Amino acid sequence: MDAPAWWRLDDGVGRSPGTFAHLGGTVVGQQAREPLGERGRSADVPNDIPKRGWQDIAWRVVRAARRDRVTMFAAGVAFYALLALFPTIAAVISVWGLLFDPVEAGRQLYTISRFMPPDAANLIDQQAQDVVESIESGNV
Structure with a gap:
């Protein structure tokens, strides 16, 4: 099996043996x-x-x-993902609450959070509870 052209040394005429x-x-x-x-x-x-x-x-x-600057790019992605996490949770639970019971949305989120690291799951669960409480009290 031949290797791809970008992998093989191209032994053309007129090239010195050290070129790659x-x-x-x-x-x-x-x-x-x-x-x-x-x-x-x-x-x-x-x-x-x-x-x-x-x-x-x-x-x-x-x-x-x-x-x-791969590490700088990764840090930026992580920062903005974390920054967008709480508004996203609030929006998802609010929309879910318009269509279904908001408490059920919180339960579904809890089920999903079991597959996450414990600290992240606790943080998301707390945000979800806050949103559900505000929906139930009519503040949203």
């Missing part, structure tokens, strides 16, 4: 620090890559994650 393929083409002017066979850059399948090659891959992934 990147998305099907050669990156001009960059040489491998060690012979390609020792780090698995010419491997046809991932099982052919030695431990040292996987270490190279791990370092490239870490550098790319830092360059792309």
Whole structure:
């Protein structure tokens, strides 16, 4: 079975043995620090890559994650998801309360929260109880 073009070393005419393929083409002017066979850059399948090659891959992934600011993006997503959580719970229970019994909506939410971490489930359960109480008292 042939490896995809982006994985294989493209051994074209006129290229030095140290150049490597990147998305099907050669990156001009960059040489491998060690012979390609020792780090698995010419491997046809991932099982052919030695431990040292996987270490190279791990370092490239870490550098790319830092360059792309992956952790900052993840923190932003988590922050805004948490910020939107309580209004979403209130809206879902309020709409459910228009169609069905609000207490039943709270029970359903409790059933779902059993699959969550305990602290998060307690937080969501408390918010749901507050919304149900405000609906029952007519404040919504």
